[in-house]
Amino acid sequence: MIRIDAVTKRYPDGTVAVDRLSLEIPDRAITVLVGPSGCGKTTTLRMINRMVEPTEGSILLDGRDIRQQPVNTLRRSMGYVIQNAGLFPHRTILDNIATVPRLLGRSRRQARDRAAELMERVGLDTALAGRYPYQLSGGQQQRVGVARALAADPPVLLMDEPFSAVDPVVRKQLQDELLRIQEELGKTIVFVTHDIDEAIKLGTRVAVLRTGGRLAQYAPPAELLSAPADSFVEDFLGADRGIRRLSFFPSAGLELQTAPLVPADADAGTLAARATAAPYLLVTDADGRPLGWSEPGRLTAGAVDRDELLDFGRPFVPGTDSLRAALDGAVLSPTGWAVAVDGEGRAIGVVSQQAIGEAIRAAHGRVAERTEEAAGR
Amino acid sequence: MNVLDFARAFFSDSAHWHGYDGVPARFAEHIGYCLEALAIAAAIGLPVGLLTGHTGRGGNALAFLATAGRALPSFGLLVLMVIWIGLGLLPAMIPLVVLAVPPILVTTYEAVRSVDPSPVDAARGMGMPEARVLFQVEVPVALPLILSGLRTAAVQIVSTATIAAYIGLGGLGRYIIDGLYQKDYEKVVGGATLVAGLALVTLAVFWAVSRFAVSPGVRRGGRG
Numbered sequence: 001m002i003r004i005d006a007v008t009k010r011y012p013d014g015t016v017a018v019d020r021l022s023l024e025i026p027d028r029a030i031t032v033l034v035g036p037s038g039c040g041k042t043t044t045l046r047m048i049n050r051m052v053e054p055t056e057g058s059i060l061l062d063g064r065d066i067r068q069q070p071v072n073t074l075r076r077s078m079g080y081v082i083q084n085a086g087l088f089p090h091r092t093i094l095d096n097i098a099t100v101p102r103l104l105g106r107s108r109r110q111a112r113d114r115a116a117e118l119m120e121r122v123g124l125d126t127a128l129a130g131r132y133p134y135q136l137s138g139g140q141q142q143r144v145g146v147a148r149a150l151a152a153d154p155p156v157l158l159m160d161e162p163f164s165a166v167d168p169v170v171r172k173q174l175q176d177e178l179l180r181i182q183e184e185l186g187k188t189i190v191f192v193t194h195d196i197d198e199a200i201k202l203g204t205r206v207a208v209l210r211t212g213g214r215l216a217q218y219a220p221p222a223e224l225l226s227a228p229a230d231s232f233v234e235d236f237l238g239a240d241r242g243i244r245r246l247s248f249f250p251s252a253g254l255e256l257q258t259a260p261l262v263p264a265d266a267d268a269g270t271l272a273a274r275a276t277a278a279p280y281l282l283v284t285d286a287d288g289r290p291l292g293w294s295e296p297g298r299l300t301a302g303a304v305d306r307d308e309l310l311d312f313g314r315p316f317v318p319g320t321d322s323l324r325a326a327l328d329g330a331v332l333s334p335t336g337w338a339v340a341v342d343g344e345g346r347a348i349g350v351v352s353q354q355a356i357g358e359a360i361r362a363a364h365g366r367v368a369e370r371t372e373e374a375a376g377r
Numbered sequence: 378m379n380v381l382d383f384a385r386a387f388f389s390d391s392a393h394w395h396g397y398d399g400v401p402a403r404f405a406e407h408i409g410y411c412l413e414a415l416a417i418a419a420a421i422g423l424p425v426g427l428l429t430g431h432t433g434r435g436g437n438a439l440a441f442l443a444t445a446g447r448a449l450p451s452f453g454l455l456v457l458m459v460i461w462i463g464l465g466l467l468p469a470m471i472p473l474v475v476l477a478v479p480p481i482l483v484t485t486y487e488a489v490r491s492v493d494p495s496p497v498d499a500a501r502g503m504g505m506p507e508a509r510v511l512f513q514v515e516v517p518v519a520l521p522l523i524l525s526g527l528r529t530a531a532v533q534i535v536s537t538a539t540i541a542a543y544i545g546l547g548g549l550g551r552y553i554i555d556g557l558y559q560k561d562y563e564k565v566v567g568g569a570t571l572v573a574g575l576a577l578v579t580l581a582v583f584w585a586v587s588r589f590a591v592s593p594g595v596r597r598g599g600r601g
Binding site for chain 2: 046049051071072073074075076079080082083084085086087088089090091092099100103132133134145148149158
């Protein structure tokens with residue numbers, strides 16, 4: 001555990017970057033520091049590996065003051081990933097990743113073997129090993145940055161806006177990759193970002209800092225969205241925090257209706273029987289994949305015109321996707337019904353906006369009960 | 378007779394290829410002076426440039442020294458040194474070194490300063506000692522520019538080393554000064570051609586060194 005204890009950073013010109021900040025950063029979890037520019041989040045991160053020395057207060061790593069060991073020993077025990085990756089342009093990808101093992105005295109060969117292993121771990125083609133950084137895309141460079149930070153298998157990983165310089169598609173890939181790697185390795189990660197969505201997606205706990213380096217709120221992301229501590233946090237979270245909070249509610253409990261599902265080759269009898277079951281029918285192909293919506297009266301047995309069908313929005317996977325995805329599917333669908341599919345994309349049922357609304361109210365109710373229980377204890 | 382005829386006459390005269398005043402001997406002397414001056418200038422300019430570039434301190438003082446060094450006329454300095462020290466190799470070396478230190482020093486300083494700060498920050502953050510940050514990150518990245526400073530200095534030394542002949546030393550300047558005195562223009566043109574040729578050879582040597590020493594990851598980008 002990293003314990004930041006009443007730390008202040010004041011520069012000689014009197015600017016206070018961090019103001020009596022106290023934080024407990026749990027092991028094997030991703031703790032995100034988020035806030036507007038000038039809130040001291042990067043300064044806080046850089047105090048953990050002593051790239052910046054605090055003016056007052058102390059930082060403890062597993063109960064020991066970080067100033068008790070030589071600064072370079074401390075830094076080698078913490079992976080460090082920065083914006084734009086900061087790769088060494090004169091070294092090949094493999095030698096970039098091998099840097100810290102080499103600093104720790106491993107042989108060139110051992111270090112390179114380890115580097116090759118890490119390239120695979122972060123999803124880099126080992127054919128890139130002999131390339132130089134300028135030959136890689138921004139996203140690939142950032143993966144190399146992560147691999148380099150992990151090379152000596154440090155327990156702690158410090159990440160300073162690592163994904164903010166890449167385009168949104170690559171950023172999402174890198175975020176997913178980080179979550180996957182974290183699942184496998186279980187590092188203690190401190191992650192700095194100015195992007196609240198990134199903080200909510202990645203953070204086990206999120207510390208929101210306000211300008212002047214003071215802590216505004218430190219909570220798990222779902223709690224941040226449901227109960228912002230003050231108007232600053234609320235503003236920072238943005239307009240649709242209610243919708244975003246739905247990401248934390250599972251869609252598994254939704255009651256799916258199967259009656260409106262009809263295969264495209266259904267006979268007249270089936271169509272007539274289903275016509276009374278629902279105002280709209282979802283036509284599926286031979287494999288059960290959704291094709292589109294239709295009104296019962298417009299369907300004739302054996303002659304379904306696929307071009308006549310209405311778009312069915314984006315389907316969701318119950319259990320895997322959240323209520324947010326289910327609601328999104330319902331809103332996108334012109335009939336107001338969301339389509340549920342299994343892992344293979346086969347339709348397994350449909351659910352109405354009303355049913356999703358009830359599920360949301362129920363989920364809110366469960367959270368409220370848990371909060372009351374916790375308060376009563 | 379035009380310049381080419383003078384040059385042809387000079388190089389085809391077999392007398393110019395033997396003995397203490399022959400081309401090989403003068404060439405060797407000239408190269409000797411140049412190497413010595415470049416070595417001394419590099420021994421001063423490189424460490425100071427690397428250190429100030431790495432720490433970022435002393436840039437203003439450097440700029441002042443460099444301007445002052447460049448403003449000193451080499452020939453005037455040579456005469457002054459002879460008056461002070463007397464004849465010998467030293468009074469010829471001093472103007473050459475004074476000439477060569479500013480381009481080496483200032484370019485090295487600028488080269489290290491202009492290294493992208495993020496790899497340097499990453500190197501420190503992963504626990505690289507300062508000396509390694511300088512020699513394993515900053516210097517390899519700055520190398521094309523550092524070499525260009527050395528190259529400028531070397532070419533200037535090659536052409537200016539001819540002044541050594543004014544104070545009775547050897548080198549290719551001998552042909553130019555003796556030729557002018559004797560009104561032997563074959564000699565003047567021959568000497569000047571040799572100096573120009575040596576300057577081109579110097580450029581070629583630096584090109585080869587940078588091909589060999591600069592990482593392919595840095596070479597691209599257009600510098601060096």
